[in-house]
Amino acid sequence: MNIGDVSTQTGLPAKTIRYYEDIGLVKPLRDDNGYRVFRSQDVHKLNFLGRARALGFTIEDCRTLMALYEDETRASADVKKVARAHLAQIEAKIADLNAMRDTLGHLVEACAGDDRPDCPILQDLGGEP
Amino acid sequence: MNIGDVSTQTGLPAKTIRYYEDIGLVKPLRDDNGYRVFRSQDVHKLNFLGRARALGFTIEDCRTLMALYEDETRASADVKKVARAHLAQIEAKIADLNAMRDTLGHLVEACAGDDRPDCPILQDLGGEP
DNA sequence: CTTGACCTTCCCGTGACTGGAACCCCCACT
C-alpha cells in the first residue's frame, strides 16, 4: 500500500505519516522506486497512533504506549500509569480553561457591546478596580 | 526602571518582556548604556498583557485589545467581539478535553493496573472491539 | 581591582505538524 491509500484508510495526512516515520514511530518498507510500502501491521500501528493522539497523548507517550502494546510481557500497571498521568494533565487543563471561561464569560456578559467606549473587559485587563 | 524590576513587578519573565518589545507590543526607552528604561505606562501595558495572556488571548488578540484600550473612540462592541470569539474557542477546547477525559477516565477505571498484560486501554487504542 | 549581579544581543530548540518548492515516477491519451 502506498502512502495515499494509507492516508485514506487511517485518516492521517500523508505529511503526518511521513513525520511519524521520520521520528521512528513506523517503519514502512521501500519499493524499488523509492515509494513507501505499508504492510497491514504498519497501518494498524498508524491507527493506534491516530487514536492515541486523538486522546491527547503526546508523541512520546504514544511511543511508550506502542512499546507496551507490542510487549507481551507488559504490566497493565505501566499502561495505567501513563494514562493516569495524562488524565491528570487533561484535568488540570480543563480547570485552567474553566477558570478562563468563567472570568471571560462574566466580562463578556457585562459588556454592553455597543458603539460607546466604556468596556468592563478592558477595565479588567487594565487593572481598574 | 530596569527590566529586572519590571519583571518582579509584573511577574513576567525578562525574556518575555524582551520578546514583547521585539514584536512591538511595548516600546521602552533606552538608557545611555543600552539598558531598557521602562516608564510607568510601559509597566501598565505589560500588566495588561499579562492579564490578557492569563485569560488565554493570543498575542495578536492582545495587540488588538491594547489598540482598543488606547483608542478613546473605540466601540465596546469591537472588544466584545474579540472576547466572544476567544470565549468560543475556549469552550470548544473544553468540550474536546471533556470528551478526552470521559473516554480516558473510563479506560483508566477499567484497567486493573496490576502486573498482568491485559489492558483495556491498549485494547481500545489497538482498535479491538 | 575584583567579584558578582545585572544587562545586552544572538541563535537554537520546543511540539507536532503544515505548506511549499523542486524534482521523480507511472499510466493514459493523442
Place this chain on the structure above:
DNA sequence: AGTGGGGGTTCCAGTCACGGGAAGGTCAAG
C-alpha cells in the same frame, strides 16, 4: 514519441510564545 496529470520523494521554512544558554558589556559593593 511526447504530454498531461496524479501519484510519490526530499528538504527547507514556518507555526506559537516563548526558554536556554553563550558571549560579552555595565554597575555597585567590598
